[in-house]
Amino acid sequence: MVRIHEPGSEYVLNFCTKHLGRSGDPPPPDDENATATFRGQIAEAWRFPIIGLVREKDVGPKADDLNLVTFVYKSRSGDQSPVSVLGTFASLCEPLPLKPVLFEGEDTGYRSVSVTVPKGELHTYKFLVQGNYYPDPINPQRVRFGNGRVWSRFFTDEYLQPLILELWELRLLYRLVEQILPFRTAEAENFLQRHYFSLDKGQKVTQMAKAFRLDDSVGEVNAIDKLLAREEAHRLVDYRVCLKQIDRALRALNPYTDPYLIPAEQYIELYNSMAASRPGDGSVPGWDYAAYDNPAFFIYLLRRHAVSTAFSHPKYAGNVGAAGWAYLSERYADKAGATLFDWEPALEKPLGTSEYYR
């Protein structure tokens, strides 16, 4: 049973005006081309639906396990047409009506509804406008089902299943990223194992499961998959094209082995040759420069993605169980053994230990 919340107009408008406010009326929902143009002009359209935090006063201590998901539809001020949302997060036979968002008592033209959805979930939805179903005109995340129908998609924090990349792509990415991050040195592997095994029983059930499901040191490959699904969807094409080229190049280096199983030295050889290459110079054996002419750029991109996912807040699905931070906090300690990266007191429970910040 889905639960509807009322975070208030101020909360909804704080997102709407910055991202959606601009001159001109929104296009009619049945005009696909105009809708695509409208969406293309929105800065950070990926922020919709709004994936926010749930207030403890509304749901009690389980607030930590939930997100507040707010669906927004942009209409015209005074337009009385009802809008509702139908999705897998609630009953699929009962659309939830969106309500007008008011400013000082007057209609802004925005319609919204907020529901709680557990963290770590993936859902699809559509808007019901004037008797017809449409994908969300704002949210760029869409899925096309086997029957050809297009639905809008969202996922909540800490979603840990692969979403965008295929298994072979994830496996290659895993091998590439481990050449960048500090976690595949013997010392660091030892740390990561100790870190997961030192968690208490409850944490172990969740964090161990996450770590092994990812087959990955601190979850960064999974987090990159999420980044490419949402915030940096514009970079998906770089990954699609380059992982294919990397597969080709590795097969050129070692024709008899599955690229995933190739020794690390050959990954390093490829990494170094990509990094040293110049646009269009043809220096990376097996790489099709007509498909992607700057292999070094992909290395730069991967470097940024690898470290930003391994060391950012675990809600982004990398740095699982804060293992990236824990690595730093164990590595750097004073002579008495006290850590020199004591990150926990600043952060919210249960991740951190702050008594005030939630």
Place this chain on the structure above:
Amino acid sequence: MIDKFDVVIIGSGAGGAPIARQLVEKGKSVLVLEKGPLLRPSYQVPGERSDFRRDEVYASGTEKILRVPGVANVGESYYSSHAEPDINDEPHVYRGVKKLPDGSEVPADYATIEGYTAQLVGGGTQLYGGVSLRFTPTDLRLKSFNAGRRTPLQDDPNGDALAGVRDWPVTYDELEPYYALAEELVGINGQTKNQVKPFRTGPGGTPGPGPSDYCYQRPLDPNPISAFAHAGMVALGQRLPGNIEPYRPPLAVITEDHAPSGRRLPRAKNGQPDREAAKTSYVNRYGDPLGLKSNTWVSLLSPLEGNPNFTLRPNCVVTHLTSTEGRVSRVHYFDPGGVRRTVEGKLVVVACSAVESVRLLMLSGQEDPAFATRINSSGLLGRYFLTHCFGGARALVPGRYDKSKALDADWATDCCGTDEFLEANGLWAGAAIYNNTSDQALPLSLFRTHGSTDLDTLWKGFMYKPQMRANGFINFLDYEFGRGLSVSFMANQVPQRDNRVELHPTVKDKWGRPVAYVLKTWHPHDVYLMKLMADQCAEILRLGVASSHPTYDIASDYDLNRKYDRNNEYGGSLGSGGVYQAENALARMANHILGGARFGTDPTDSVLDPNCRAWEFDNLYVTDGSFMPTSGGANPTLTIQANALRVAAHLLKRL
């Protein structure tokens, strides 16, 4: 919806909020229009989860791609804060140079995120580091000081460095009581001892007994790494005139319960106030979820909530002002739904940051030629645009420290701001110097600012060092994590008539309005000043480290191929420099954007009168940093707040 007020204020940051606070307290009806959202600290949110997060992705987000048509950096990446406007929606464009393949350079326009401090209720004070220094008396009378100087000015080949310099029409003594009032109302911790600025006014505006710390809350213990900065500032002070010692810099973070705003420190389990609660290094470029950082929302405006005289309309974009015979008759804005609305104020205060205020006045002039004639009767609207000469030095220091528990700065010195220092070095103006403690304290900030010179080059240094991987990455962390210390200076930029803000001829914002176009250069004397001040910062680090580690080699660059050895540490280069060296230095705004509508006593030589009223309007005031004729040798926020309080006192006499 009410549409008539005593005062309409555009912008809720340092220039607007103090006026709102003072006028509402005296029973005047005030409307504050703010373009950005109202994000609240947790104590104002039922359920206690603030929309500000201690999350490094909030300070500089995921990658976005610039797609402003016609600018030379289209297609480039940028990483903005959740509280900054999107550059694609509302770019600031500046004139820079583009290198052609043959090595020659041609002028070209670029979009930049520098110059936007933030766009939300509280403005830039939501994200700032909180350094709340007063300007010196000399900062406000640089024309007079230089007219009487004994030594020649260095690096002024055309003799024009002083041509655009003006004394402020307000003296330090006149501003001093308002500095004291701002310090009291905002909520600042720090120390007056060893500051060269006179502190005269006592509690509640009474004449004070001379320097005392009444105006500040008690500072927190400094981070241990800052001991090097302290030792270096002591040693540098001993070598310069006056033997001036360092002080704990005033920071707009409360460390005690703050009566004027009603804010309380969080209570620890034993019931005692936790003074250290804000010390997290999620400070500079972060909104504070606990509301301990004294932004203008928590310190000045939110205490007015519920007062029937106070109306705040966030998410409302002012498009232009219209006037009738020298009176602003209506303020036009889009409400959050994009509906056009207007309001009337007996008085209208524009305070939406220097670039945007100048732009708003120019846009109003485009709508109405009579407005344009009046607002720019001096021909100076947008001119004498200023930022700061800033820069500093950075080094790796001996040992390792937990920098994740810090505020923005721990020690400051005025030893390079005295008249004697300026005379001795042929400088036209001085600088405040302080160390930065929270910079590069957290992992992502260390990676993304490694080797970058500004917000426009984030990540580039790290991305482009592919050899820094696996063990090489660990080696980098061993060298850098918890070991970097930087010391910065903040100094006046030479005012030049042609440094200016205009409306861009072709680039429009998402509402179809011309965007701001910034044209500016550095004077040769600016470059001289920045080199000299950066050298002082480097000297502080060198002397500070030498005082306890005489054999430590601070100046050698480290080599990632050489394994870090904790028993044989060395410096990692004593890098120093000024903003003029950055790739896009022409446009660098250092987040301090000032001037463009300077105040003065002569209507032909200034845009605003001494009360910050536009000369040919009866009821139009401009109170953000654009009023400044010179940019001051310190961070500008406290001075903007103090001046706004001064203007508020004047406005009260008119209402």
